[in-house]
Amino acid sequence: MRPELRKRFVLDIKRRPKNNAAEAVNIHPGRRRMAIFTEDEIVEFRNLLPRVMQDEDAYERVRRLLCREKVPEALQGIVRTQHSWIPESDIEDIVQDALIRAIDREGLRGLWENYGETADPEIWLRTKLRGKISDRIRSNRKNTGGTVISLDDWLEQGGQIPSPVRPLVPLPRQEFWNIVRECLGNDLDFQILWLKIEDELPGARIAELLCLSPDNVRQRFHYAMEKLRNCVEFIRCCEQNGLLQGGGADDA
């Protein structure tokens, strides 16, 4: 991590005053109850994003927005809530590293190219955070010899998803897919997920079919997963169809 970036843009968490990091935002179809950024901030982000490569001021403002006081605290909250297996002493570093990835200029350029005016700063941050946590999971698995399949593994591999669970009643598949499409809000991301689920193709093959680089597919896939996992309509549909019985385990 570059010290000058950490010092300049990421405040020491212990010194930061406590505040509410979340405000409701009603922009996307799959609305989340609480969100990190206000509607104005999201609009500002989208206005600045196309200029980050050629305009130093625009890039600076995007970095400041993504590293605002409330952001690291909100991301830490997400880690505590969704990945309670991660030791408290590691959370700050994970969040800091995720922020460093999030403000990478090339990454921001890719975000604009892939999502244009629908680019969401919170989804972006969550994707980067998820990437850091996936690194941690992989590292843990190596050390403990665990075999739990992760989303990363599933994307890379071909074949069926390993799951012993079978529905008791037929699923309203078309309804589900309609909701998935709406939550993703992006035809390409929908195609990636469709190829993965229905055609069981490995990530590399998906990339070839869609004429994309494997990295691009991976990034889009993770961005899409962050949208889906936080999409109220999708979660509700899963609950109503009894797909979440027995709760979810942490991802360690």
Added chain:
Amino acid sequence: MTREFLTDEELLRVFALLRTPREPVRTGLEAAPPEGALPNSWDVPELDLTIRLEEAASGVRIRLTGGADWRGALVHCYWNWQREGEAPESLTAFVLMPERDFAGRYIREAYIPERVTFRPAVVIVPRYADPEVFLSQWQRASVKPGKEELRRWIEANLQNFAPRHRQRWEQIRDEAV
């Protein structure tokens, strides 16, 4: 009260259940019935698409019938199979959908030089496509539109391609591989 988020495990579980039940791994060009029979047809409402395979000479004719999203789309089709004891094989085809509809549907047929009887993976080549990756796939494909059709498709979509790729798309258009 609806939960706030889904874990990876829950997402994987839901995806496993979303998948349409079908025959397991295809072990031959001609899969076990009913997929082995021709003609064969799949209605995919999630994609607003119907795929039909009919016998034709020593191969098959594929007919794609799609809704509005498929208008003018360059479609990439992929079949893969593996005979027992042999290496996996695959075949890809590019099919350019028409600009004009017939009763609200966009229909295109193409001849596939293998007797594939099972449903292919089908995608619309996106505007985010990397021209180098596209070129590599185009050159590999067993079936594809003519050079003039490719030129017209690139021209029609040029302004939609990512700005950093546009010049390369123009080159491909002009060289008409």
